[in-house]
Amino acid sequence: MAQELLETFVDSVESVAIHPAETGTFQVLVNDVVVWDRRVENGFPQPKELKQRIRDIIAPGKDLGHIDR
Numbered sequence: 001m002a003q004e005l006l007e008t009f010v011d012s013v014e015s016v017a018i019h020p021a022e023t024g025t026f027q028v029l030v031n032d033v034v035v036w037d038r039r040v041e042n043g044f045p046q047p048k049e050l051k052q053r054i055r056d057i058i059a060p061g062k063d064l065g066h067i068d069r
Contacts, residue, residue, distance in 0.1 A: 012058045
């Protein structure tokens, strides 16, 4: 997932970090904004949905190609 995000947002994302946390935690944050929380969303994101949510925060005008169709 981290590699896909780096490739998709090559012009907008400088780094992706993974931090150890308590068991069962999976959160994706962009500039301290929670984009995905496994406990709230009841599961893990599909790459398409995660990319769209991140795009909407960091580059709202960016076309994600086939993902947006």
